[in-house]
Amino acid sequence: MGLIDTITETLQASSSSTNRGDERGESKGAYWCHDCEERRLDLDVEGDEPPACPACGEAMTFERSPGSTGCAC
């Protein structure tokens, strides 16, 4: 019983202290259509299914963000 109480308190403490509204997390990458150079951020896409390109309708491909290197040439 004491152990469960401790865990509950720990969870409540950590969740309340880190509740800053950024629970969506960071973007892990983006979906691309290379033909059209259309891009959609993974955070803007619901679920894990790749979205269709708004320009040509082909399934977009997911690419991980390499980080914040800026240039992807």
Ligand SMILES: [Zn+2]
């Ligand atoms: Zn396209």
